[in-house]
């Protein structure tokens with residue numbers, strides 16, 4: 001008998017973010033193909049991709065417009081190194097990202113963690129080029145997530161991901177999170193934002209001489225459990241960073257490209273950051289690509305006759321033409337589908353469908369920002385997340401709670417059947433999971 005794909009995978013593949021022994025009880029699901037919001041496994045079952053495959057997918061899987069662009073690009077130019085060479089897809093994408101963000105000089109990497117590291121390195125190197133090398137440390141928000149390579153872990157405040165590697169990492173300092181759930185005694189989300197900003201002010205007052213940059217996930221700290229905050233925090237953080245001469249890096253890796261209701265999350269605060277990190281949705285969820293954009297001021301500090309003052313960072317696949325073409329096709333889809341406006345209507349339909357979850361007796365802090373929904377579930381189950389995921393899969397739905405926070409971050413193109421399936425199965429899986437409380 002030939003072994004199943006799952007068994008061969010367990011023998012040959014080390015899966016991410018996984019205690020592999022757990023797979024003894026529940027093997028990985030082998031996906032054969034994907035179409036729109038649906039994943040189809042090798043046994044003929046289908047699952048609605050309620051988390052957009054780790055937040056990367058925007059317009060559904062196998063979108064014909066992106067497929068056509070990739071096929072066309074593959075026939076012309078697969079790859080060329082970007083040092084000393086250039087090509088139309090990387091130029092056009094960089095021009096378009098500059099128009100969309102108001103920043104420029106796009107520097108490319110392959111994943112989100114490298115974008116974080118590029119921004120941090122650029123920031124510290126900027127201060128060095130200005131003759132202020134002491135400004136080499138970073139600050140991040142409590143509960144922040146910016147990737148898991150050794151450099152990015154420095155600003156990722158998630159103990160489970162960081163503890164084992166703490167000796168390898170030069171930890172950044174954390175400043176208070178403006179998470180609106182932290183409201184005390186009648187505080188509004190904007191009040192919480194102001195209180196967190198006061199914590200930032202106190203910290204900057206002491207440490208600005210040695211601080212290069214503050215890095216934030218604007219509006220939603222996703223990996224922290226979809227912790228949402230008022231845009232007032234971003235306005236105050238911008239003003240404080242200006243006052244104390246510290247860069248503001250916005251990590252839009254998860255929240256960019258329409259996720260929070262605007263093209264980029266920080267735009268809802270009307271601020272201009274010094275660096276923007278992009279990845280995940282950048283290619284519509286098809287290929288690994290990341291980019292960092294910055295200001296003329298930062299760029300100018302590197303522009304010199306001296307090689308050592310340049311930004312000498314590189315990745316082999318920097319600016320890969322296929323990935324850039326996928327990104328361009330994704331940006332075209334934003335226009336073709338009028339995605340930002342269409343999502344307003346889609347989000348309202350989903351709000352209606354999610355009403356029973358919002359009102360569920362065990363749910364606290366039902367919340368939404370753009371195309372991100374989250375519910376904190378009160379349960380005595382210590383392994384709620386694992387049990388919920390399993391229950392949801394049984395019902396043909398991919399949702400993976402973060403600790404006790406159930407959330408949905410679906411693709412932007414959902415028909416009525418998908419909307420109803422997502423909401424009804426999410427609720428049913430919650431009941432299935434809570435029913436296990438008495439037996440555990």
Ligand SMILES: *Cc1c(COP(=O)(O)O)cnc(C)c1O
Pocket residue numbers: 111112113114116145146147148217222223251252253254255279280
């Ligand atoms: C996912 C994520 C990253 C890291 O991206 P990878 O491609 O997984 O390295 C960084 N920042 C945020 C906010 C993210 O959500």
